Amino acid sequence: xxxxxxxxxxxxxxxxxxxxxxxxxxxxxxxxxxxxxxxxxxxxxxxxxxxxxxxxxxxxxxxxxxxxxxxxxxxxxxxxxxxxxxxxxxxxxxxxxxxxxxxxxxxxxxxxxxxxxxxxxxxxxxxxxxxxxxxxxxxxxxxxxxxxxxxxxxxxxxxxxxxxxxxxxxxxxxxxxxxxxxxxxxxxxxxxxxxxxxxxxxxxxxxxxxxxxxxxxxxxxxxxxxxxxxxxxxxxxxxxxxxxxxxxxxxxxxxxxxxxxxxxxxxxxxxxxxxxxxxxxxxxxxxxxxxxxxxxxxxxxxxxxxxxxxxxxxxx
Amino acid sequence: xxxxxxxxxxxxxxxxxxxxxxxxxxxxxxxxxxxxxxxxxxxxxxxxxxxxxxxxxxxxxxxxxxxxxxxxxxxxxxxxxxxxxxxxxxxxxxxxxxxxxxxxxxxxxxxxxxxxxxxxxxxxxxxxxxxxxxxxxxxxxxxxxxxxxxxxxxxxxxxxxxxxxxxxxxxxxxxxxxxxxxxxxxxxxxxxxxxxxxxxxxxxxxxxxxxxxxxxxxxxxxxxxxxxxxxxxxxxxxxxxxxxxxxxxxxxxxxxxxxxxxxxxxxxxxxxxxxxxxxxxxxxxxxxxxxxxxxxxxxxxxxxxxxxxxxxxxxxxxxxxxxxxxxxxxxxxxxxxxxxxxxxxxxxxxxxxxxxxxxxxxxxxxxxxxxxxxxxxxxxxxxxxxxxxxxxxxxxxxxxxxxxxxxxxxxxxxxxxxxxxxxxxxx
Numbered sequence: 001x002x003x004x005x006x007x008x009x010x011x012x013x014x015x016x017x018x019x020x021x022x023x024x025x026x027x028x029x030x031x032x033x034x035x036x037x038x039x040x041x042x043x044x045x046x047x048x049x050x051x052x053x054x055x056x057x058x059x060x061x062x063x064x065x066x067x068x069x070x071x072x073x074x075x076x077x078x079x080x081x082x083x084x085x086x087x088x089x090x091x092x093x094x095x096x097x098x099x100x101x102x103x104x105x106x107x108x109x110x111x112x113x114x115x116x117x118x119x120x121x122x123x124x125x126x127x128x129x130x131x132x133x134x135x136x137x138x139x140x141x142x143x144x145x146x147x148x149x150x151x152x153x154x155x156x157x158x159x160x161x162x163x164x165x166x167x168x169x170x171x172x173x174x175x176x177x178x179x180x181x182x183x184x185x186x187x188x189x190x191x192x193x194x195x196x197x198x199x200x201x202x203x204x205x206x207x208x209x210x211x212x213x214x215x216x217x218x219x220x221x222x223x224x225x226x227x228x229x230x231x232x233x234x235x236x237x238x239x240x241x242x243x244x245x246x247x248x249x250x251x252x253x254x255x256x257x258x259x260x261x262x263x264x265x266x267x268x269x270x271x272x273x274x275x276x277x278x279x280x281x282x283x284x285x286x287x288x289x290x291x292x293x294x295x296x297x298x299x300x301x302x303x304x305x306x307x308x309x310x311x312x313x314x315x316x
Numbered sequence: 317x318x319x320x321x322x323x324x325x326x327x328x329x330x331x332x333x334x335x336x337x338x339x340x341x342x343x344x345x346x347x348x349x350x351x352x353x354x355x356x357x358x359x360x361x362x363x364x365x366x367x368x369x370x371x372x373x374x375x376x377x378x379x380x381x382x383x384x385x386x387x388x389x390x391x392x393x394x395x396x397x398x399x400x401x402x403x404x405x406x407x408x409x410x411x412x413x414x415x416x417x418x419x420x421x422x423x424x425x426x427x428x429x430x431x432x433x434x435x436x437x438x439x440x441x442x443x444x445x446x447x448x449x450x451x452x453x454x455x456x457x458x459x460x461x462x463x464x465x466x467x468x469x470x471x472x473x474x475x476x477x478x479x480x481x482x483x484x485x486x487x488x489x490x491x492x493x494x495x496x497x498x499x500x501x502x503x504x505x506x507x508x509x510x511x512x513x514x515x516x517x518x519x520x521x522x523x524x525x526x527x528x529x530x531x532x533x534x535x536x537x538x539x540x541x542x543x544x545x546x547x548x549x550x551x552x553x554x555x556x557x558x559x560x561x562x563x564x565x566x567x568x569x570x571x572x573x574x575x576x577x578x579x580x581x582x583x584x585x586x587x588x589x590x591x592x593x594x595x596x597x598x599x600x601x602x603x604x605x606x607x608x609x610x611x612x613x614x615x616x617x618x619x620x621x622x623x624x625x626x627x628x629x630x631x632x633x634x635x636x637x638x639x640x641x642x643x644x645x646x647x648x649x650x651x652x653x654x655x656x657x658x659x660x661x662x663x664x665x666x667x668x669x670x671x672x673x674x675x676x677x678x679x680x681x682x683x684x685x686x687x688x689x690x691x692x693x694x695x696x697x698x699x700x701x702x703x704x705x706x707x708x709x710x711x712x713x714x715x716x717x718x719x720x721x722x723x724x725x726x727x728x729x730x731x732x733x734x735x736x737x738x739x740x741x742x743x
Contacts, residue, residue, distance in 0.1 A: 019518070096634065098634050116636065118635075118638045118639055119521050119590070119637065120519065120520075120521075120590030120636050120638075123590060124635075138520070139636075139638065140520030141519060141520030176520060179518070202514070202517035203514060204514040204517070205514075206514070207514055207515075207518060208517075208518060
């Protein structure tokens with residue numbers, strides 16, 4: 001579905017998560033992002049829809065990749081960008097999240113992009129400010145722009161989302177990426193399979209929109225059109241959740257042999273940064289089906305689209 | 317001083333009374349009551365026409381936290397006492413997790429003295445089971461009991477070491493002390509913040525698994541049965557915990573249990589959009605567990621309903637869900653929460669009031685909780701049907717975070733009488 005069919009524009013005040021967004025809303029963001037991706041490839045400068053607008057990147061968790069992606073997206077649209085990595089010290093001084101929000105709000109920004117380690121932390125902040133808020137990842141809850149860029153990458157490669165089998169493998173329980181991506185793909189008609197060791201799976205993912213939950217990777221891979229590997233946090237491999245790295249790789253590492261179980265045209269994805277040799281073999285990460293660098297490219301396009309829809313005109 | 321209350325619907329669960337009648341208070345004590353009391357005696361100083369209202373014993377709440385001593389900005393004994401009276405509670409027990417911990421005689425006496433100074437509800441202290449609630453050394457259980465501590469508990473932090481728990485139970489039993497234990501296995505609960513459920517997974521919040529409560533209950537029941545002590549499993553929140561207790565009772569164990577009023581009213585979905593007012597421990601469980609609690613309550617298997625009153629200041633609640641404090645004000649909403657089960661059908665008024673009156677009194681051997689000639693006149697008059705909206709600005713507690721905030725409730729206390737004196741009245 002293209003937004004031309006429905007002429008819908010995104011009218012929410014914030015982008016806090018993908019759960020609850022309908023296919024039209026998702027599609028309208030993806031369409032605009034697609035336009036930006038094409039412009040970027042053609043070396044065309046987009047209209048400066050965010051000229052004279054201020055975007056604050058407020059990151060309570062370290063992140064080079066997502067922060068840079070948001071910064072580049074905002075600058076391409078002509079915005080003034082202020083990056084505010086919040087050091088642990090101001091938190092230690094006793095300033096609460098809400099105090100920080102109210103302080104920033106008084107500076108009258110147009111958009112605040114927030115990453116926070118607590119699930120629901122961005123939502124809490126959004127209630128206390130007057131400007132648009134974009135969730136750049138909150139705890140184990142959502143990472144909506146990642147969900148959108150994953151979806152856009154797939155849509156561009158496969159020309160559709162509906163009917164695709166998408167297998168997401170790894171630490172599902174602690175992953176905000178798994179949640180956001182599953183919601184978006186499910187809304188647009190994909191069949192999502194979640195797979196991982198029992199200790200890293202939610203008890204029940206049916207209300208996330210997942211088609212099925214597996215502990216056997218091979219079973220989950222059969223006929224997959226897309227294989228998305230999640231980053232395994234190294235601290236999960238110390239024996240508390242998993243016996244060892246090599247055991248994880250044995251059962252859940254994406255190797256050439258295992259990839260052969262999926263569809264021959266299967267895409268390989270990873271939100272990055274990758275642990276090569278733990279969740280994914282280098283030959284696969286750099287192999288022919290891999291669209292991992294396209295994901296990064298689409299990240300900028302999606303963030304431009306979201307910024308424009310929330311703070312600009314919404315037109316390309 | 318003689319007061320007559322006439323034309324009331326008298327509800328006394330201890331005597332299974334539900335009848336129209338009156339009650340005469342003379343010098344702070346009940347002088348006469350029942351259907352035969354139709355008119356005020358000559359010389360009555362005050363005659364209350366209670367037509368349309370229910371007259372019941374004052375409520376008893378076995379699990380209340382204040383911030384006194386140590387965190388008076390949350391709640392003091394005096395403010396908790398006023399909140400209690402507004403909720404119809406005339407007697408309550410404060411938990412030992414204060415700063416300092418109520419783990420010696422002086423602290424027990426402090427609570428008694430400050431409680432008496434507050435001049436409202438009767439306030440009892442629960443003593444710490446272990447020194448500083450540290451779980452390693454037994455507190456002076458016998459001496460605190462002599463000083464008036466009515467029950468012993470390690471608060472929210474269970475004694476982790478089973479051998480220490482076993483000795484503490486054995487010792488308490490030998491001194492005739494009652495032990496209450498909040499069943500939790502910290503190693504399983506970890507830093508979880510709500511009930512483990514598919515909804516918790518969707519919110520990305522770490523869930524407290526039900527097996528944490530089962531394992532701790534099974535352990536404490538086993539130890540209590542082998543040490544001959546009266547045990548109260550405090551704050552039961554799951555169906556299987558109730559089964560474990562029922563099995564122990566069937567074997568003849570002297571065991572009782574309590575449940576939080578909010579556990580009867582809310583389920584995990586009420587956490588909604590990270591509402592920190594709904595962050596409590598025990599957490600709001602899934603609907604089948606809530607239903608099991610209601611069924612057990614109707615069957616008389618839960619001896620006492622507690623408020624779990626634990627008010628938190630705004631700065632502890634205006635945080636991301638995972639970082640906010642546990643705890644909610646509850647003294648003012650317990651009766652309405654339980655009455656909701658009467659309005660919804662599963663309970664009649666007498667069985668709804670039992671775990672709020674004679675149930676808790678009998679569990680701890682407290683005076684009160686029943687209407688009896690010669691007993692202190694601790695009574696409430698309430699309208700079981702009166703609709704009201706719980707708004708936090710209207711709550712009396714010093715910190716007003718309540719999961720009932722904004723809820724429409726039915727049934728409200730109109731007058732609270734302690735020792736014959738009306739200490740709270742609502743228009």
